[in-house]
Amino acid sequence: MSNMDLALKDMMVIDGAIGAAVVDYNSGMALGMLGSSKAMDLQIAAAGNTEVVRAKMRTMDSLGLNDEIEDILITLSGQYHIIRPMTGRK
Template identity: 35%
Template sequence: MPGIDECLLETMRLPGALGAALVDWTSGLALGTIGDSPGGDHEAAAAETAEFARSAAEHPVFIPCAADTSGGPLPLEDVFVATQEGYHLLRFVRTAHDSSIFLYLWLDTELGNLALARLRLRELAERLVLV
């Protein structure tokens, strides 16, 4: 079971990985970062992606019809944005307390494999140990 540092190191092994972070979307704080960041500032990127993630997670159109009884609200699995500079993938992580954490991966558009990245982030999110 990987911790934050091990999890982020594993994300950087994905083809085309430019940078990654583990972010608390309620506070906008990065719990860990690795590699590059869009705009060159990991803290600013964490705050901005947290705002985006929070907006998506709380939007009524994405809330499931059935109540989630397995550890708190987590209506989304992934959020994906494609830009000319790269792919941005956010994977929401279920936690025991409030599920307000997501893995953020920035991929090169030429070298990145979105399907592989999504599968790998899912696996890492399930195995991630937060203490």
Template identity: 50%
Template sequence: MSQLDQSVAELTAIEGATAAAIVDIGSGMALAASGNPGFNLDVAAAGNSNVVRAKLNTMRELGLTGAIDDILITLEDQYHLINVLSEESTQGLFIYLVLNKNTANLALARHRLSNVAKKVSV
């Protein structure tokens, strides 16, 4: 099992997680993915790469120099967490985590996501 697959396995083990992917921001391609969120995970990964690129472009236009820790999208029955990786070896990648809103603890999931993100390497 590759290191990316191992990281995705750790993410999907988070209570309430239904899917996870590690995604290339530029292409929108999932380098590793797992789970069954009830929709096409590859399409979601590609679409969320547009979200990340738009936010990075807006930050650049505003002259904001900080890094994105995460982006939270709250739906009726799901949380979608996007964690932009910032280590030199993982620049250009993000983690996409889908959580069931009824069974996940958002604070704990963000904490665990942050811990996994620190260990991701390509």
């Protein structure tokens, strides 16, 4: 099993998780995905949530904030979306 497969499997241990993806920030393309729901297209989620991160980074830059995003939590009526930017190969 690859490191990517192990990382995705670790993400899916969250109780109720229906999908996980590792996404390239520059392209918005998913490098790896794991999911159990046909109702959620993880490719679309990957690209869309990359735009969320980019928008927040632009806002932080405009405000002159010299900081890093730790995570972003989006709360929907029936789901939580957790976005955690990573750098390098951790």
